[in-house]
Amino acid sequence: MPKMINLMVACAENRVMGRGTKLPWHIPEDQKFFHDETAGKSIILGRICYQTWPRAREDGRRLVVITSNPSLATDGVQVARSVPEALALAEELPGEIYVNGGERIFEEVLALDRPMRLHLTQVHAVVEGDVFFPEWRHIAWREVSRREGSDANFSYTFLALERVVASDKDEVRRGPV
Ligand SMILES: NC(=O)c1ccc[n+]([C@@H]2O[C@H](COP(=O)([O-])OP(=O)(O)OC[C@H]3O[C@@H](n4cnc5c(N)ncnc54)[C@H](OP(=O)(O)O)[C@@H]3O)[C@@H](O)[C@H]2O)c1
Secondary structure (H helix, E strand, C coil): CCCCEEEEEEEECCCEEEECCECCCCCHHHHHHHHHHHCCCEEEEEHHHHHCCCCCCCCCCEEEEECCCHHHCECCEEEECCHHHHHHHHHCCCCCEEECCCHHHHHHHHCCCCCEEEEEEEECCCCCCCEECCCCCCCCEEEEEEEEEECCCCEEEEEEEEECCHHHHHHHHHCCC
């Protein structure tokens, strides 16, 4: 049985999640949630996400960076050339797998048929940017939790969604026993 994959993302109403190599907003409550949720975890992330996250190696995180540059490997950081290679490495690390993007990595992971939880901060604004979270709403999800938040600039919703897998659909078809 492969491990649960957790995807961590904050995106705007127009699915924007990045501008260049940066986040398109500063939302301290979401930043704190992100750091707390990923502390001590095994994390897969793209090269830009890694290089622009100064605290990535802190708080006991074990990292698998997807890149063509093997020299990025260092203490607590493994490198992989592709998403399947990164998943194979993360499978051997302790705990559930967290995927922190970027765009192509999210796209490839969302296309997999395996257990998945989406930690989605929906930022209730249309935001300018050029990096997008791929469309996720065509996939069947079950809402696990929801919490509202806001600050002076944005209102947002913290959602946890779990993918409905084939065996769940069978349960739904069969109905309760
Ligand atoms: N709002 C959020 O929650 C959130 C989450 C994640 C990212 N972001 C934003 O997104 C942007 C960064 O994401 P990004 O998509 O531009 O970059 P990225 O995925 O972090 O990094 C891109 C690099 O990673 C490697 N790579 C990525 N996907 C790959 C794949 N499928 N196969 C092989 N190699 C792959 C390549 O590295 P090499 O060139 O070294 O070979 C590629 O040039 C930033 O703006 C960031 O703030 C936002």
